[in-house]
Amino acid sequence: xxxxxxxxxxxxxxxxxxxxxxxxxxxxxxxxxxxxxxxxxxxxxxxxxxxxxxxxxxxxxxxxxxxxxxxxxxxxxxxxxxxxxxxxxxxxxxxxxxxxxxxxxxxxxxxxxxxxxxxxxxxxxxxxxxxxxxxxxxxxxxxxxxxxxxxxxxxxxxxxxxxxxxxxxxxxxxxxxxxxxxxxxxxxxxxxxxxxxxxxxxxxxxxx
Numbered sequence: 650x651x652x653x654x655x656x657x658x659x660x661x662x663x664x665x666x667x668x669x670x671x672x673x674x675x676x677x678x679x680x681x682x683x684x685x686x687x688x689x690x691x692x693x694x695x696x697x698x699x700x701x702x703x704x705x706x707x708x709x710x711x712x713x714x715x716x717x718x719x720x721x722x723x724x725x726x727x728x729x730x731x732x733x734x735x736x737x738x739x740x741x742x743x744x745x746x747x748x749x750x751x752x753x754x755x756x757x758x759x760x761x762x763x764x765x766x767x768x769x770x771x772x773x774x775x776x777x778x779x780x781x782x783x784x785x786x787x788x789x790x791x792x793x794x795x796x797x798x799x800x801x802x803x804x805x806x807x808x809x810x811x812x813x814x815x816x817x818x819x820x821x822x823x824x825x826x827x828x829x830x831x832x833x834x835x836x837x838x839x840x841x842x843x844x845x846x847x848x849x850x851x852x853x854x855x856x857x
Contacts, residue, residue: 662847662852663852663853663854663855664750664751664754664755664756664757664855665756665757665776665777665843665847665853666747666751666756666757666759666773666775666776666855666857667691667756667757667758667759667776667777667779667839667842667843668758668759668761668766668769668770668776668777668778668779669681669758669759669760669761669779669781669839670760670761670762670763670765670766670778670779670780670781670821671763671780671781671782671827672763672781672782672783672814672815673736673762673807673810674807675781675782675783676781676783676827676832676835677760678711678760679827679832680781680827680832680835680836680839681693681758681760683832683833683835683836684758684836684839687836687840689840689843690756691755691756691757691758691843692746692750692755692756692757692758693757693758693760694747694750694757694758694760695709695710695711695712695743695746696712696713696740696741696742696743696759696761697712697713697714697720697723697729697740697741697742697743698712698713698714698715698720698738698739698740698741699714699715699716699717699720699738699739699740700712700714700738700740701714702714713743717739720732720739720741723741723743724741727744728743728744728745729741729742729743729744730742730743730744730747730759730769730772730857731761731765731768731769731772732765733762733764733765733768735762735764735765736803736806736807740761740762740765742759742761742765744857747759747857748857751855751857756843763780763814763817766778766817766820766821767817767820770820773855773856773857775853775854775855776853776855777822777823777842777843777846777853778820778821778822778823779821779822779823779824779825779839780818780821780823780824780825781824781835782815782824782825782826782827783826783827783828783829784826784828784829823842825838825842
């Protein structure tokens, strides 16, 4: 049987589920906004949360802001890929939008806290796990103080939690340092990771 020289040498790249996590205050929302503006052809999953909306946040874009009762209904109906209680508020990833995007061949990025990332690692180990970090704990503390959304006690709790979360880094596939004032570099690093994953000889197999 003759080989068609025009046929591809390998199967087309499969869609990726990219889990973007990291310490509180590291700039995950800013990085996601930059990825949106960069024109990266990827679906960014929007999480549901019971916490109050912060100034400048938009419902359906930053989060789906829901009541505690509505969130519990979503849990009971198995509508969440995962959910967690973080600093007194519940966060969760709606399952169906992620599944539909992947079925259409689109890459999906989900932004999630470290606790949630460990849960997804157990149920979907073939996702791509990226840990976003600052260059130092001192820089992280300065960022948290600058945004002024936590009380001194809450700030202290977040910093203590961050110290523990650093021990979970080996669970991730990649670590990206989001340096102060270098958001373009951070976005370029994430794009490079996605490009590398598309070049894998053995693609990741997802089953949601």
